[in-house]
Amino acid sequence: MGKDVIVACDFASAEQTFAFLDKFTGRKPFVKIGMELFYAEGPAIVKQIKARGHKIFLDLKLHDIPNTVKKAMSVLSNLDVDITNLHAAGTTAMMQGALEGLTRADGSRPLLIAVTQLTSTDQEAMERDILIREPIDQVVMHYAKTAKNAGLDGIVCSPLEAGKVHDTCGKDFLTITPGVRFADGDVGDQKRVMTPAQAKLIGSDYIVVGRPITAAADPVAAYERCVAEFVD
Numbered sequence: 582m583g584k585d586v587i588v589a590c591d592f593a594s595a596e597q598t599f600a601f602l603d604k605f606t607g608r609k610p611f612v613k614i615g616m617e618l619f620y621a622e623g624p625a626i627v628k629q630i631k632a633r634g635h636k637i638f639l640d641l642k643l644h645d646i647p648n649t650v651k652k653a654m655s656v657l658s659n660l661d662v663d664i665t666n667l668h669a670a671g672t673t674a675m676m677q678g679a680l681e682g683l684t685r686a687d688g689s690r691p692l693l694i695a696v697t698q699l700t701s702t703d704q705e706a707m708e709r710d711i712l713i714r715e716p717i718d719q720v721v722m723h724y725a726k727t728a729k730n731a732g733l734d735g736i737v738c739s740p741l742e743a744g745k746v747h748d749t750c751g752k753d754f755l756t757i758t759p760g761v762r763f764a765d766g767d768v769g770d771q772k773r774v775m776t777p778a779q780a781k782l783i784g785s786d787y788i789v790v791g792r793p794i795t796a797a798a799d800p801v802a803a804y805e806r807c808v809a810e811f812v813d
Protein backbone atom coordinates (compact mmCIF):
# COMPACT_ATOMS: atom_id res chain seq x y z
CA MET A 582 0.00 0.00 0.00
CA GLY A 583 1.27 3.42 -0.88
CA LYS A 584 0.31 6.97 -0.02
CA ASP A 585 -3.41 7.39 0.42
CA VAL A 586 -6.12 9.66 1.82
CA ILE A 587 -8.15 8.00 4.60
CA VAL A 588 -11.59 9.50 5.20
CA ALA A 589 -12.63 9.55 8.89
CA CYS A 590 -16.26 8.38 8.84
CA ASP A 591 -17.13 9.86 12.22
CA PHE A 592 -20.84 9.15 11.93
CA ALA A 593 -23.19 7.77 14.60
CA SER A 594 -25.10 5.32 12.41
CA ALA A 595 -24.88 3.06 9.39
CA GLU A 596 -27.60 5.12 7.72
CA GLN A 597 -25.56 8.35 7.87
CA THR A 598 -22.41 6.50 6.81
CA PHE A 599 -24.01 4.95 3.74
CA ALA A 600 -25.71 8.21 2.77
CA PHE A 601 -22.20 9.69 2.73
CA LEU A 602 -20.48 6.77 0.97
CA ASP A 603 -23.23 6.55 -1.67
CA LYS A 604 -21.95 9.85 -3.07
CA PHE A 605 -18.70 8.18 -4.14
CA THR A 606 -19.61 6.56 -7.43
CA GLY A 607 -16.07 6.66 -8.84
CA ARG A 608 -12.96 6.10 -6.73
CA LYS A 609 -13.78 4.35 -3.41
CA PRO A 610 -12.02 6.12 -0.53
CA PHE A 611 -10.01 4.35 2.17
CA VAL A 612 -12.34 4.64 5.21
CA LYS A 613 -11.55 5.05 8.91
CA ILE A 614 -14.11 3.49 11.25
CA GLY A 615 -13.75 4.75 14.81
CA MET A 616 -15.23 3.83 18.18
CA GLU A 617 -18.48 5.75 17.71
CA LEU A 618 -19.59 3.97 14.55
CA PHE A 619 -18.19 0.58 15.58
CA TYR A 620 -19.87 0.61 18.98
CA ALA A 621 -23.15 1.82 17.42
CA GLU A 622 -23.31 -0.72 14.63
CA GLY A 623 -20.95 -3.56 15.56
CA PRO A 624 -18.75 -5.68 13.29
CA ALA A 625 -21.47 -5.77 10.59
CA ILE A 626 -20.64 -2.18 9.59
CA VAL A 627 -17.04 -3.22 8.85
CA LYS A 628 -18.19 -6.10 6.65
CA GLN A 629 -20.71 -3.92 4.83
CA ILE A 630 -18.22 -1.15 4.05
CA LYS A 631 -15.64 -3.73 2.98
CA ALA A 632 -18.22 -5.39 0.69
CA ARG A 633 -18.70 -2.01 -1.03
CA GLY A 634 -15.05 -2.12 -2.03
CA HIS A 635 -13.44 0.25 0.48
CA LYS A 636 -10.16 -0.34 2.30
CA ILE A 637 -10.64 0.04 6.06
CA PHE A 638 -8.63 1.48 8.96
CA LEU A 639 -10.36 0.20 12.11
CA ASP A 640 -9.43 2.81 14.73
CA LEU A 641 -10.31 1.17 18.07
CA LYS A 642 -7.05 1.94 19.97
CA LEU A 643 -6.84 -1.24 22.02
CA HIS A 644 -5.14 -1.12 25.45
CA ASP A 645 -5.40 -4.06 27.91
CA ILE A 646 -3.33 -6.98 29.17
CA PRO A 647 -1.41 -8.78 26.41
CA ASN A 648 -3.59 -11.91 26.44
CA THR A 649 -6.82 -9.93 26.10
CA VAL A 650 -5.45 -7.76 23.31
CA LYS A 651 -4.07 -10.81 21.50
CA LYS A 652 -7.50 -12.49 21.52
CA ALA A 653 -9.33 -9.29 20.55
CA MET A 654 -6.92 -8.73 17.64
CA SER A 655 -7.49 -12.27 16.46
CA VAL A 656 -11.24 -11.50 16.23
CA LEU A 657 -10.57 -8.20 14.42
CA SER A 658 -8.23 -9.97 12.00
CA ASN A 659 -11.18 -12.07 10.83
CA LEU A 660 -12.94 -8.84 9.77
CA ASP A 661 -10.25 -8.49 7.11
CA VAL A 662 -9.50 -4.81 7.72
CA ASP A 663 -6.40 -3.24 6.17
CA ILE A 664 -5.11 -1.27 9.18
CA THR A 665 -5.89 -1.37 12.89
CA ASN A 666 -4.30 0.14 16.00
CA LEU A 667 -3.51 0.09 19.73
CA HIS A 668 -1.89 2.28 22.40
CA ALA A 669 1.90 1.99 22.58
CA ALA A 670 1.53 2.65 26.33
CA GLY A 671 0.31 -0.96 26.62
CA THR A 672 4.03 -1.94 26.42
CA THR A 673 6.09 -4.22 24.19
CA ALA A 674 4.46 -7.40 25.53
CA MET A 675 1.01 -6.10 24.62
CA MET A 676 2.13 -5.01 21.14
CA GLN A 677 3.76 -8.38 20.48
CA GLY A 678 0.62 -10.17 21.70
CA ALA A 679 -1.43 -8.00 19.34
CA LEU A 680 0.77 -8.94 16.39
CA GLU A 681 0.44 -12.65 17.23
CA GLY A 682 -3.33 -12.35 17.48
CA LEU A 683 -3.61 -10.43 14.21
CA THR A 684 -1.49 -12.84 12.18
CA ARG A 685 -3.63 -15.32 10.25
CA ALA A 686 -2.81 -18.98 9.60
CA ASP A 687 -1.38 -18.07 6.17
CA GLY A 688 0.96 -15.46 7.73
CA SER A 689 -0.96 -12.43 6.41
CA ARG A 690 -2.27 -9.70 8.73
CA PRO A 691 -3.60 -6.13 8.73
CA LEU A 692 -1.05 -3.36 9.27
CA LEU A 693 -0.72 -2.56 12.98
CA ILE A 694 -0.21 1.06 14.03
CA ALA A 695 0.49 2.53 17.48
CA VAL A 696 -1.04 5.60 19.06
CA THR A 697 1.65 7.40 21.10
CA GLN A 698 0.51 10.25 23.34
CA LEU A 699 -2.92 11.43 22.24
CA THR A 700 -2.84 14.96 20.87
CA SER A 701 -5.42 15.84 23.54
CA THR A 702 -2.74 15.16 26.20
CA ASP A 703 -0.37 18.07 26.80
CA GLN A 704 2.82 18.28 28.83
CA GLU A 705 1.04 19.48 31.95
CA ALA A 706 -1.61 16.72 31.95
CA MET A 707 1.03 14.07 31.21
CA GLU A 708 3.15 15.17 34.19
CA ARG A 709 0.22 15.67 36.55
CA ASP A 710 -1.94 12.64 35.71
CA ILE A 711 0.45 9.94 34.53
CA LEU A 712 3.71 11.11 36.15
CA ILE A 713 5.69 11.20 32.90
CA ARG A 714 8.12 14.10 33.25
CA GLU A 715 10.15 13.97 30.02
CA PRO A 716 9.38 16.46 27.22
CA ILE A 717 6.34 15.19 25.30
CA ASP A 718 8.12 15.12 21.92
CA GLN A 719 10.75 12.79 23.42
CA VAL A 720 7.98 10.62 24.88
CA VAL A 721 6.31 10.38 21.44
CA MET A 722 9.62 9.45 19.78
CA HIS A 723 10.37 6.87 22.49
CA TYR A 724 6.95 5.27 21.97
CA ALA A 725 7.60 5.23 18.21
CA LYS A 726 10.91 3.39 18.71
CA THR A 727 9.31 0.93 21.15
CA ALA A 728 6.51 0.24 18.64
CA LYS A 729 9.05 -0.31 15.87
CA ASN A 730 11.14 -2.66 18.04
CA ALA A 731 7.98 -4.62 18.90
CA GLY A 732 7.47 -5.21 15.16
CA LEU A 733 4.66 -2.73 14.48
CA ASP A 734 4.28 -1.03 11.11
CA GLY A 735 4.01 2.62 12.16
CA ILE A 736 2.40 5.25 14.34
CA VAL A 737 -0.34 7.86 14.29
CA CYS A 738 1.24 11.29 14.66
CA SER A 739 0.87 14.93 13.74
CA PRO A 740 2.05 15.67 10.18
CA LEU A 741 4.53 18.02 11.87
CA GLU A 742 6.20 14.99 13.50
CA ALA A 743 6.21 12.69 10.46
CA GLY A 744 9.67 13.73 9.22
CA LYS A 745 11.29 13.18 12.61
CA VAL A 746 9.59 9.79 13.02
CA HIS A 747 11.03 8.71 9.65
CA ASP A 748 14.48 10.02 10.62
CA THR A 749 14.33 8.05 13.88
CA CYS A 750 12.55 4.85 12.82
CA GLY A 751 13.33 4.63 9.10
CA LYS A 752 11.43 5.71 6.01
CA ASP A 753 9.46 2.44 5.83
CA PHE A 754 7.95 2.97 9.30
CA LEU A 755 4.51 4.33 8.46
CA THR A 756 3.19 7.69 9.61
CA ILE A 757 -0.58 8.16 9.62
CA THR A 758 -1.39 11.81 10.17
CA PRO A 759 -4.65 13.52 11.14
CA GLY A 760 -4.89 17.28 11.59
CA VAL A 761 -5.16 18.03 7.86
CA ARG A 762 -6.93 21.13 6.54
CA PHE A 763 -7.15 22.88 3.18
CA ALA A 764 -5.26 26.18 3.00
CA ASP A 765 -8.58 28.02 2.58
CA GLY A 766 -10.61 25.84 4.99
CA ASP A 767 -11.84 25.96 8.60
CA VAL A 768 -9.35 24.72 11.20
CA GLY A 769 -12.11 23.84 13.70
CA ASP A 770 -10.84 22.26 16.94
CA GLN A 771 -7.56 20.99 15.45
CA LYS A 772 -4.62 22.98 16.79
CA ARG A 773 -1.62 22.08 14.66
CA VAL A 774 -2.66 21.56 11.07
CA MET A 775 -1.12 21.06 7.64
CA THR A 776 -2.50 21.04 4.13
CA PRO A 777 -2.50 17.75 2.17
CA ALA A 778 0.27 19.16 -0.05
CA GLN A 779 2.44 20.05 2.97
CA ALA A 780 1.81 16.60 4.51
CA LYS A 781 3.03 15.05 1.25
CA LEU A 782 6.20 17.18 1.25
CA ILE A 783 7.03 16.26 4.83
CA GLY A 784 6.61 12.55 4.08
CA SER A 785 3.33 11.43 5.68
CA ASP A 786 2.34 8.01 4.36
CA TYR A 787 -1.40 8.36 4.97
CA ILE A 788 -3.43 11.44 5.86
CA VAL A 789 -6.65 11.04 7.87
CA VAL A 790 -9.19 13.67 6.86
CA GLY A 791 -12.61 14.00 8.49
CA ARG A 792 -14.67 17.18 8.46
CA PRO A 793 -12.93 18.90 5.51
CA ILE A 794 -14.50 16.08 3.47
CA THR A 795 -17.54 14.90 5.49
CA ALA A 796 -18.84 18.44 6.14
CA ALA A 797 -18.00 19.83 2.68
CA ALA A 798 -20.79 21.04 0.40
CA ASP A 799 -19.38 18.62 -2.19
CA PRO A 800 -17.62 15.77 -0.31
CA VAL A 801 -16.51 13.98 -3.49
CA ALA A 802 -14.84 17.15 -4.82
CA ALA A 803 -13.16 17.73 -1.43
CA TYR A 804 -11.91 14.13 -1.40
CA GLU A 805 -10.60 14.40 -4.97
CA ARG A 806 -8.85 17.66 -4.03
CA CYS A 807 -7.10 15.86 -1.13
CA VAL A 808 -6.03 13.05 -3.45
CA ALA A 809 -4.78 15.54 -6.06
CA GLU A 810 -2.71 17.42 -3.46
CA PHE A 811 -1.44 14.41 -1.49
CA VAL A 812 -1.21 11.41 -3.82
CA ASP A 813 -1.14 12.38 -7.50
Ligand code: C5P
Pocket residue numbers: 589591615699700701737759760761771789790791792793
Ligand atom coordinates in the same frame (compact mmCIF):
# COMPACT_ATOMS: atom_id res chain seq x y z
O1 C5P B 1 -12.55 16.02 11.24
P1 C5P B 1 -11.07 15.86 11.39
O2 C5P B 1 -10.31 15.97 10.08
O3 C5P B 1 -10.47 16.74 12.48
O4 C5P B 1 -10.92 14.34 11.85
C1 C5P B 1 -9.68 13.79 12.21
C2 C5P B 1 -9.86 12.36 12.62
O5 C5P B 1 -8.63 11.88 13.13
C3 C5P B 1 -10.89 12.14 13.73
O6 C5P B 1 -11.46 10.84 13.52
C4 C5P B 1 -10.05 12.14 14.98
O7 C5P B 1 -10.61 11.40 16.02
C5 C5P B 1 -8.76 11.49 14.49
N1 C5P B 1 -7.56 11.81 15.25
C6 C5P B 1 -7.10 13.11 15.44
N2 C5P B 1 -5.97 13.33 16.17
C7 C5P B 1 -5.30 12.31 16.70
C8 C5P B 1 -5.73 10.99 16.51
C9 C5P B 1 -6.89 10.78 15.78
O8 C5P B 1 -7.70 14.05 14.95
N3 C5P B 1 -4.18 12.53 17.35
